[in-house]
Amino acid sequence: MERGKTTSDSVVTEFEGTMLRNEDSFSYFMLVAFEASGLIRFAILLFLWPVITLLDVFSYKIASIKLMTFVATVGLRESEIQSVARAVLPKFYLDDVSMDTWKVYSSCKKKVVVTRMPRVMVEMFAKEHLRADEVIGSELIVNRFGFVTGLIRETDIDQSVLSRVADLFGDRKPQIGLARPGKTLSTTFLSLCEDHIHAPIPENYNHRNKQFELRPLPVIFHDGRLVKRPTPATALLILTWIPLGIILAAIRIFLGSVLPLWATPYVSKIFGGQVIVKGKPPQAPTAGNSGVLFVCTHRTLMDPVVLSYVLGRSVPAVTYSISRLSEILSPIPTVRLTRVRDVDAAKIKQQLSEGDLVVCPEGTTCREPFLLRFSGLFAELTDRIVPVAMNYRVGFFHATTARGWKGLDPIFFFMNPRPVYEVTFLNQLPVEATCSSGKSPHDVANYVQRILAAALGFECTNFTRRDKYRVLAGNDGTVSYLSFLDQLKKI
Numbered sequence: 001m002e003r004g005k006t007t008s009d010s011v012v013t014e015f016e017g018t019m020l021r022n023e024d025s026f027s028y029f030m031l032v033a034f035e036a037s038g039l040i041r042f043a044i045l046l047f048l049w050p051v052i053t054l055l056d057v058f059s060y061k062i063a064s065i066k067l068m069t070f071v072a073t074v075g076l077r078e079s080e081i082q083s084v085a086r087a088v089l090p091k092f093y094l095d096d097v098s099m100d101t102w103k104v105y106s107s108c109k110k111k112v113v114v115t116r117m118p119r120v121m122v123e124m125f126a127k128e129h130l131r132a133d134e135v136i137g138s139e140l141i142v143n144r145f146g147f148v149t150g151l152i153r154e155t156d157i158d159q160s161v162l163s164r165v166a167d168l169f170g171d172r173k174p175q176i177g178l179a180r181p182g183k184t185l186s187t188t189f190l191s192l193c194e195d196h197i198h199a200p201i202p203e204n205y206n207h208r209n210k211q212f213e214l215r216p217l218p219v220i221f222h223d224g225r226l227v228k229r230p231t232p233a234t235a236l237l238i239l240t241w242i243p244l245g246i247i248l249a250a251i252r253i254f255l256g257s258v259l260p261l262w263a264t265p266y267v268s269k270i271f272g273g274q275v276i277v278k279g280k281p282p283q284a285p286t287a288g289n290s291g292v293l294f295v296c297t298h299r300t301l302m303d304p305v306v307l308s309y310v311l312g313r314s315v316p317a318v319t320y321s322i323s324r325l326s327e328i329l330s331p332i333p334t335v336r337l338t339r340v341r342d343v344d345a346a347k348i349k350q351q352l353s354e355g356d357l358v359v360c361p362e363g364t365t366c367r368e369p370f371l372l373r374f375s376g377l378f379a380e381l382t383d384r385i386v387p388v389a390m391n392y393r394v395g396f397f398h399a400t401t402a403r404g405w406k407g408l409d410p411i412f413f414f415m416n417p418r419p420v421y422e423v424t425f426l427n428q429l430p431v432e433a434t435c436s437s438g439k440s441p442h443d444v445a446n447y448v449q450r451i452l453a454a455a456l457g458f459e460c461t462n463f464t465r466r467d468k469y470r471v472l473a474g475n476d477g478t479v480s481y482l483s484f485l486d487q488l489k490k491i
Helices: 015-019 026-036 039-047 049-057 061-073 078-087 089-095 099-106 119-128 157-169 186-192 232-258 261-270 303-311 324-329 341-354 377-381 406-414 441-456 465-472 484-490
Strands: 005-014 110-118 134-138 140-142 148-152 172-179 195-198 274-278 293-296 317-319 334-336 357-359 385-393 420-425
Touching: 005 015, 005 099, 005 186, 015 099, 015 110, 015 172, 026 039, 026 061, 026 078, 026 089, 026 232, 039 049, 039 061, 039 232, 049 061, 061 110, 061 148, 061 157, 078 089, 078 119, 078 140, 078 465, 089 119, 099 172, 110 119, 110 157, 119 134, 134 157, 157 172, 157 186, 172 186, 232 261, 232 406, 261 274, 261 303, 274 303, 293 303, 293 377, 303 317, 303 357, 303 385, 303 420, 317 341, 324 406, 334 341, 341 357, 341 377, 377 441, 385 441
Parallel strands: 005 110, 005 172, 110 134, 172 195, 274 420, 293 357, 293 385, 317 334, 317 357
Antiparallel strands: 140 148, 385 420
């Protein structure tokens, strides 16, 4: 094989500043520090930001990367970093993807992504969402006890990238090299490429291959507590707000537990909360009549509580896998399911005979604009079904978790400065849309899922609770009650 021949339809792209619009990787190390370790490491890395910035200004970019890597990863298990890279980082990466770069990149068959960050932080996103064939980045050193030392194997990251790209393509040259202009990581691998394209790529760039994909694969499952990417300014704001947020959350939870339900929405406005109601809620059941089954989308643990606030009466909620602390703090009755179909069906029927009931057929929360597959059990048990589209907006902290301790979910929700809930009541299902007309429970569940997705502008999926937990937590979502010591470790 002749040296210098080109591997057609191949591309090598720089990750920071080219595939991503932002070339500063500081916020992604901050995410690793916060989600894999906690607030102390997060604060230490933020306080070192001026030093990191000075290193970048004086062209010691490799030194700044090594410093961020050390502070964010030292003492962690590699599996913890992998968990953050799988469950947390993809959402923030995807929000920063340059679509002009993506069009050129996705039009090629063989795709290689290079980065100065540790490979473990980028590989899952690049392969799963960008469909990269290879990811080349620095390698973390792990000691014999399984802990990351904070150091990387490469003494010279740029030369390591150059040699690995050369080894990957052998005697052939990649066709396209995508990178930022100037003295960056790209100056090492661009010399190996036939064509050089510098970011930002013009919108009217003439693609050789017109068969590019419209968008990367979406992120459906996402974990982590932080809503916004922790840039230095945002991270400082979060650190400043947390003490105030804890006090505010304590006041909100206390008032919610002592005030009557009908008064809570009015008082919540004083403390920054807001509930937006659309549609007409049904009246409370009269004596001797069975209750209505409210079928809700599941956005946070607060869905049934907010629904009770809106209705002005306590409506029991069907639950599964919530923590004991959440049950204690809950201002409404909860009915714990067993996941044994006959037992759960009997429990739900008993509750409906006594009054209204709330159920979330997805079985778990989903943050992104998607609905998970609905269980058909609810459709078998009653024809009085009222779909309710629930959605929420928060500024700082997510109120759901798959990897952390669920007992903190309501606390994180109330720590947000202005949490907003939207509750949209749809019309009760007509008899012809229920199982009474001969429809299968599966068909009824799919129909309810579709109309709720349409009301919210979301997409329906066939993913289930197990799919979510396998992606985010590496398990099937089965809950084991932890000892007090284990709960403290999670906090």
